[in-house]
Amino acid sequence: MAKTMLGCVRTDAGQLDVKQVLVPEIEEPDDVIIKVSLCTICGTDLHMADLPLPDVVMGHEGIGEIVEMGDAVTDFEVGDRVIASCLLACGRCANCQSGDQSACQHPEGGVQHGTVLDGYQAEFVRIPFASMNICRVPDCLSDEQAILATDIFSTxxxxxxxxxxxxxxxxxxxxxxxxxxxxxxxxxxxxxxxxxxxxxxxxxxxxxxxxxxxxxxxxxxxxxxxxxxxxxxxxxxxxxxxxxxxxxxxxxxxxxxxxxxxxxxxxxxxxxxxxxxxxxxxxxxxxxxxxxxxxxxTLCPSGTNRLKRQMDLMQYSGIDLSALWTHILPLESILDGYEMARNPESKALKISVRPNS
Ligand SMILES: [Zn+2]
Ligand SMILES: [Zn+2]
The missing domain is CATH 3.40.50.720 (NAD(P)-binding Rossmann-like Domain)
Known part of the structure; x- marks a missing residue:
């Protein structure tokens, strides 16, 4: 029987629910499955919530540990703590080859369907094109610091x-x-x-x-x-x-x-x-x-090398982004986080959500 997990799901345009969904599985040889240690709510998620595409697990900013890899993923190991770019790059199309990975032309990459990588507001997430889009996180960087490289700091x-x-x-x-x-x-x-x-x-x-x-x-x-x-x-x-x-x-x-x-x-x-x-x-x-x-x-510049450069910047420049983190919520209460993010009076900036703790 298929396993289930808790996830924040778009059920209809503008409607979100926290409910049991299927645990993602490896579908392509270049996929990895990550056990999410931290995810967050982005301003873009407020727009994504309004899209008329139901049954999608929300969230494109996350960090976690690799628990499963496809056969084509050779540069990483199960147990690696990684982040992934929120705009996926296939690595093979003309725009990826010319260094503009966030304009990836592959049907599942970039923003071809007006979407970004999704699925992070759950216990597990599948990352396609992993070899091109994930990056190991140095031990000295906190989850809260490193996760910002996946979207808003890169942008x-x-x-x-x-x-x-x-x-x-x-x-x-x-x-x-x-x-x-x-x-x-x-x-x-x-x-x-x-x-x-x-x-x-x-x-x-x-x-x-x-x-x-x-x-x-x-x-x-x-x-x-x-x-x-x-x-x-x-x-x-x-x-x-x-x-x-x-x-x-x-x-x-x-x-x-x-x-x-x-x-x-x-x-x-x-x-x-x-x-x-x-x-x-x-x-x-x-x-x-x-x-x-x-x-x-500009959309979020993406790809493994982009993430690696940001890890180096965060590790060696002394840049401190910790003041961005204002709230902590369990995944069960993430809809309260969406309410806070929608309310300009709430004093919420980044909301820390830990699905597996
Ligand atoms: Zn974002
Ligand atoms: Zn591409």
């Missing part, structure tokens, strides 16, 4: 690397949720000069300072656009990062970027906004906010 680095950020750049980050806070930490790690964050929550502004922000502005107080120009001698910032996925923050990011600067966005707009507006020449403060800017959008 935080990527949104700046794709501009690319130059040493000493002035960076403004619009939104300081968990992803925006990772952008702030990444900007500091990559050598930004001045880092200005824009965030209405005083709690999140305080965490942003711990992540390396120099100044934290409340967009509800005064004229944000005027303030940012005043702070930068009327030039604007080198890189304005939109880190929420809202029309308003994207608009403000365009207004803040200097002539010749960049707007870089990691927002997932698709479900709430099918069209976006960009300011061109809207007022006397920031005329021609559109011309001669670079506009870059």
């Amino acid at each position: 935080g680095l990527g949104v700046l690397e794709r501009v690319p950020l130059k040493t000493g750049d002035t960076v403004a980050v619009f939104g300081q949720g968990p992803l925006g806070l990772c952008v702030t930490a990444a900007a500091r790690a990559l050598g930004a000069g001045r880092i200005i964050v824009v965030e209405p929550s005083s709690f999140r502004r305080k965490i942003a300072k711990k992540m390396g922000a120099n100044e934290a502005l409340d967009p509800t107080q005064g004229d944000l656009n005027y303030k940012l120009l005043e702070m930068t001698d009327d030039f604007g910032v080198d890189i304005a990062v939109e880190a929420i996925g809202k029309q308003e923050t994207l608009y403000n990011a365009f207004k803040a970027a200097r002539f010749g600067g960049a707007v870089s966005s990691l927002g997932v707009y698709g479900i709430e906004f099918s069209d976006l507006q960009i300011p061109v020449s809207h007022d006397s403060l920031t005329p021609n906010a559109f011309y001669h800017r670079r506009f870059v959008t």
